[in-house]
Amino acid sequence: MDKFIIQGPVKINGTVEVSKAKNACLPILAGVLLSAKPITLRKVPKLRDINTMKKILEVMGVKITIEGDDWTFDASNITSTEAPYELVKTMRASICVLGPLLARFNKGKVSLPGGCAIGTRPIDIHLANLEKMGANIKIEAGYVNADTSKLKGVHLPLNFPSVGATENLMMAAVLAEGETVIENAALEPEVSDLANFLISMGAKITGVDTQTLHITGVKELHGTDYTIIGDRIEAGTFICGALMTGGDLLVKGFNPKHLDFVIDKLKAAGAQIEVGKDFVHVKPSKMKPLKLETHPYPGFPTDLQAQFVALMMTIEGYSLITENIFENRYMHVPELIRLGAQIELKGSTAIITGQAPLKAAPIMCTDLRASAALVLAACCTEGKTEIQRVYHIDRGYERIDQKLVDLGVPLERRNDGN
Numbered sequence: 012m013d014k015f016i017i018q019g020p021v022k023i024n025g026t027v028e029v030s031k032a033k034n035a036c037l038p039i040l041a042g043v044l045l046s047a048k049p050i051t052l053r054k055v056p057k058l059r060d061i062n063t064m065k066k067i068l069e070v071m072g073v074k075i076t077i078e079g080d081d082w083t084f085d086a087s088n089i090t091s092t093e094a095p096y097e098l099v100k101t102m103r104a105s106i107c108v109l110g111p112l113l114a115r116f117n118k119g120k121v122s123l124p125g126g127c128a129i130g131t132r133p134i135d136i137h138l139a140n141l142e143k144m145g146a147n148i149k150i151e152a153g154y155v156n157a158d159t160s161k162l163k164g165v166h167l168p169l170n171f172p173s174v175g176a177t178e179n180l181m182m183a184a185v186l187a188e189g190e191t192v193i194e195n196a197a198l199e200p201e202v203s204d205l206a207n208f209l210i211s212m213g214a215k216i217t218g219v220d221t222q223t224l225h226i227t228g229v230k231e232l233h234g235t236d237y238t239i240i241g242d243r244i245e246a247g248t249f250i251c252g253a254l255m256t257g258g259d260l261l262v263k264g265f266n267p268k269h270l271d272f273v274i275d276k277l278k279a280a281g282a283q284i285e286v287g288k289d290f291v292h293v294k295p296s297k298m299k300p301l302k303l304e305t306h307p308y309p310g311f312p313t314d315l316q317a318q319f320v321a322l323m324m325t326i327e328g329y330s331l332i333t334e335n336i337f338e339n340r341y342m343h344v345p346e347l348i349r350l351g352a353q354i355e356l357k358g359s360t361a362i363i364t365g366q367a368p369l370k371a372a373p374i375m376c377t378d379l380r381a382s383a384a385l386v387l388a389a390c391c392t393e394g395k396t397e398i399q400r401v402y403h404i405d406r407g408y409e410r411i412d413q414k415l416v417d418l419g420v421p422l423e424r425r426n427d428g429n
């Protein structure tokens with residue numbers, strides 16, 4: 012397994028371009044199943060999760076041609092409508108193939124998903140609403156087995172604005188008979204990006220960027236040539252890194268509006284951040300403690316909670332963060348404490364006493380965003396921090412080691428032979 016060795020403390024300085032958003036790319040890859048016509052996606056990020064979705068599509072018979080970072084898909088000859096356990100177990104987002112399979116082939120079999128160990132993460136909202144659209148669903152031997160005579164457009168008020176469920180249902184609805192209305196839909200920019208991708212294929216969707224999506228089913232979708240949005244979570248991670256280390260950093264290649272809430276909170280706490288159309292410029296800043304709670308978009312994103320715990324470690328005084336989306340998303344905390352951080356967990360709230368002296372120790376990644384927090388913390392830690400199991404970070408951060416090296420971080424990737 013690979014590990015990172017980081018010599019700190021070090022400033023994260025320079026210019027970085029973020030990759031295209033993993034969380035937009037994954038459902039869009041599932042959406043490729045909706046059309047028999049060629050689809051091209053530009054600048055697809057090289058990530059473990061993207062590779063897993065690629066394998067799922069290939070197992071189903073999708074032909075994928077890769078030229079540089081541009082991928083072209085031919086889903087005209089689907090030979091299987093099953094997403095097997097060996098692939099699905101590593102990535103929860105695989106469940107997103109169920110909507111497209113039901114919509115185009117009237118059947119689909121998907122292993123119950125795995126993914127990050129950050130909570131139980133059920134898929135009840137996906138399944139109950141697909142049933143309302145006319146799917147017969149059985150859970151058998153660890154698989155969701157679904158079929159339908161034809162999905163029908165219905166009214167779907169969601170009891171929680173689940174990102175994955177909104178995406179799955181939107182994809183199911185684009186080829187269904189009649190109009191589907193998804194109420195209390197997730198507002199995350201990645202959901203809108205999927206909607207825009209589907210619209211570019213001829214889907215009839217209105218209400219994008221609002222909580223009510225109206226989708227009128229069409230007979231078939233055509234091909235498209237599409238470029239995914241920049242990764243706001245990667246951008247937020249680099250912004251934290253610059254602020255923590257006192258760096259001067261230009262973060263490019265994303266829409267700062269997607270981080271409005273985060274940037275406003277940071278600015279209110281003293282962060283010097285200049286905001287452009289597709290970049291932010293972070294300057295060395297003296298910050299006050301922060302108090303934050305995770306919420307669905309446009310609130311503070313759970314996917315930046317871990318990185319913000321790391322940022323709060325560097326700010327003098329007491330900061331508070333509360334995790335409301337996932338019940339087990341503080342696995343970075345014991346690892347950060349190993350470096351000397353003073354963090355107390357009270358239920359779903361972490362109380363962080365800033366500026367405790369940090370000293371290098373071996374630490375271990377437990378999930379994707381937790382590992383980003385550990386990498387940032389290592390940049391503020393005295394000595395050589397060894398971070399094990401970085402395969403977690405490789406799931407969602409493209410060439411993170413190279414990007415950090417380019418920003419002046421003495422980081423080495425080593426295989427420990429295990």
Ligand code: UD1
Pocket residue numbers: 033034035037103104130131132133134135136137138171172173174175176201313314336337338
């Ligand atoms: C997506 C993101 C993930 C992010 C999360 C919340 C992708 C690939 N992943 O995950 O990075 O952290 O949004 O912004 O886009 N829930 C249910 N039943 C369901 C579905 C969800 O109870 O059927 C619960 C989950 O257990 C969780 C919460 O709702 O507690 C949020 O889940 P959801 O919004 O669905 O997140 P994901 O789509 O899994």
